[in-house]
Amino acid sequence: MAGLWLGILVASTLLTGRITMSVFDDQVRVFFLQHMAPIESIDNQCGGPETQNGIRGTVSATRNRGKSIRCRWNVGVKNGNNIEFRFDPTSVLGSATQIGSDCTREWIAIYDGSKADQRIVKKGVCQKDLVEPVAKFCQGSVPSIFLFEGHHAIVEVCSFRRNAVATTGLSQLFAKITWLVSETLFLSRTCGQEFGGVGNGPAAAMTAGAVTSPGFGERNYPDNVLDCDFTFNAPAGLVVRFHTDSFTLEAGDRNGRCAFDALTLLERVSTGDYREVAWFCGKNGPQHLTTTKGTVKLRFKSDPTYNDKGFNITWQFTPPAPNTLKCGRPPIAPLLSTNGQMSSIVGGSEARPFSWPWQVAILTRGSDRVFCGGTLIAPNWVLSAAHCYYPVLSTSHQQYEVRLGEHDLSVKEGPELITGMLKIIVHERFSPDTVDSDLALIKLDQTVSNLNNDDTKRFACIPHDNGFVHPGTICYITGWGETLPTEGFSGLKFAFLNQTTFSATLTTMVDLEEPHRERSFHPANPRDRLRQAAVPIIDDAMCRNLFPGAITDNMFCAGYREGGIDACQGDSGGPLVCTKPDGSFDLMGVTSWGFGCAQPKLPGVYVRVAKYRKWIEETIAANP
Structure with a gap:
């Protein structure tokens, strides 16, 4: 009509x-x-x-x-x-x-x-x-x-x-x-923003604000976005602090790497030259992240296939974290990824040199291979796993050496400190049958000194008794251990275990031809350079379901359901750290045991360090 x-x-x-x-x-x-x-x-x-x-x-x-x-x-x-x-x-x-x-x-x-x-x-x-x-x-x-x-x-x-x-x-x-x-309009309206620095525009005068992905709040972000940059130029003496209000990008690949859609943090190293510092994808955006540089970029990209809601991230210029002896603050910022993208351990990547300054390597004297790791928690104390030193405790401390300030074990880099042990104190409730309370304190025969002027050595923070990490939180493991996936029981990492009781439980869960195979004392495929990986904390109920009858209240699981990224032989006793709201790191776990390495539905098991804060403090105080 x-x-x-x-x-x-x-x-x-x-x-x-x-x-x-x-x-x-x-x-x-x-x-x-x-x-x-x-x-x-x-x-x-x-x-x-x-x-x-x-x-x-x-x-x-x-x-x-x-x-x-x-x-x-x-x-x-x-x-x-x-x-x-x-x-x-x-x-x-x-x-x-x-x-x-x-x-x-x-x-x-x-x-x-x-x-x-x-x-x-x-x-x-x-x-x-x-x-x-x-x-x-x-x-x-x-x-x-x-x-x-x-x-x-x-x-x-x-x-x-x-x-x-x-x-x-x-x-x-x-x-x-x-x-x-029009995608062109979305991109031109969003990308290319620059905050702070010289100029008279409103963005130059801003000291806080928010950035969003193209189209955020109206639609999903577009496909095929390349180098959608946000540049931040903090005034002299200030850095940038980011916090995620909303973050949903395409998830990473099966190994957790941000291979598709991603937000990357870059820091300026010289005029016009930036380097990548951290990658974010999936649902894990930057949480209370404080940069170490005053000029940084956030760079967003998307591929031609799947897209999602995008992100809304607030930012502000803020004074840097004080350069003191506070625990958990590496002077050299690690290259972080919240989705596993870093080069293992199994399935991880090489760490930025000296960016995990509490990491300790423990070797047999005369050997060039790490058999266990540890964490520096005081000037002359290291926290490690009890099973690394059991049962030859009376003499074992004399045959080991401890290395701090290490990255590449095959070369002399300068800041290394090689020391011996005065004593090894295993937790009194440690059980070789259940691997419960798998902690040992090592007193060094040298005190780590001059920490104010040494960026390669720092303490990790011990969490409080009520320390809790929400399931799904991305934390970080480090070590020089095995880099290839393995099957069979890994009493992580040492061949001492009386597995009669413990392995009987695990054998009912996984049908393997060699259900009792132990992790060797020395890893078969070690790395000379320190490696790292990002792993999510697993819900306690799921952890118990994956290892029925084997998980105590003093343990927790971390890793990926599909496998591919995990600690392995040689990583025992090493740290699992998680970021706090102020940007520092807490030592939430000590690498303990697992069934194989990086196997599907068999994540790594860690000691819940917060449960032992009182024991750690009392033991150190009783052994001046």
Whole structure:
């Protein structure tokens, strides 16, 4: 019916990628009710709803013999956005092979719906020269993409060549147009922001604010985003602190690496030169992260496939953490990833040299291979795993050496301190059958001195008695141990275990040909350079289900359900640390045992250090 106004809009849904969202919102609904061009009676030659809004849609026109084409659609997006039109090259009008069509008889016209006057309201579809269009295309001149600068477009497809189809009953795709919210606008509105530094603009004067992914709060972030940078230039003497309010990107790969969509933190090392410091993906954004440099970038990228809600991250310029002997603060910032992307241990990566300054290597004298690790917690005390030294405690301390300030064990790097042990104190409740209370304190025969001027040696923090880490929290393990996945029981890491009771439980859980195979004293595939990996804390109930009857209240699990990243032989006694809100690290776990290394559904098991804070303090005080 000519001149009929569409008075009722029927909400529909639009499926794009992996998200489903309503194509109507109140803003566009009200606009269309007030400004929508009238819709003529259009037969089935015109494809797609006459009124479309949201983030994406398609319109089309089919030519049948003996019929003209008169199609009109209203397309709208949120005010402030633009519309991108993409023309199908397989259609008659979109084809570039037949140039010279009569533009007075066939065309595509795009009008600015927000400026259309009453002539469109009063007249029907495809009235020549009625209103000046924003763009008009004929066969041979139709582009592949046209960017409409506005939020309401009126699209008309017209043809008055009734005999163009030669065969009776045959139809042709005359035109097909896909429209979507312009990615160019999203990116230009979001990316490239710079805060602080020189200049008179409002961003230069900002000392705090927020950054978001393109389209955040309106839609999922776009595909194929490359180097969407946010640059922060803190005033002299200040650094940048980030905190995540919302963070949902595509998850990492099966090994936890941020290989698809990712947010990367980069710090400036010289003019124009930045290096990557940390990677974030999945649901793990930067939490209370304080940089060590005053000039940094956040860089967002996305790949061509899956996209998600994106991120909203607050930031502020703040004084740096004081360079004191406070525990858990490495002067050389580690290269962190919240999703496993660092190079093992098994499935991890090489650590930034000296960025885990509490890490200790324990070797047999005369050997060049680490058999266990440890953590510096006081000037002359190291916390390690009891099973590393059991049962030859009376003489074992004389055959070992402790190395601090190490990164590459194969070369002399300068800051190394090699010392012996005065005594090894194993927790009195340690059980070789259950591996419960798997802790040992080692008193060094040298005191680590001059820590104020030595960035390669620092203490780790011992958490309080009520220290708790939420399941899913990403923490970090380090060591020089085995780097290839293994099967069979790994009493982690030492061949002492009386496994009669302990392995009987595990054998009922996993059917392996060698259920009692122990981890060797020296790893078969060690690394000379310290390695690290990011692992999530596993819910206690799930941990107990994975190892029925073997988990006590003094243990917890960390790792990936699919395996691939884990501690292994040679890593026993080493640290599992988690970041605190102030950016420092707590020693939440000591690497204890596992069933194989990096095997699916068999994560690493760690001593819950918070349970032993009182024992640690009392033992050190009793052995001055």
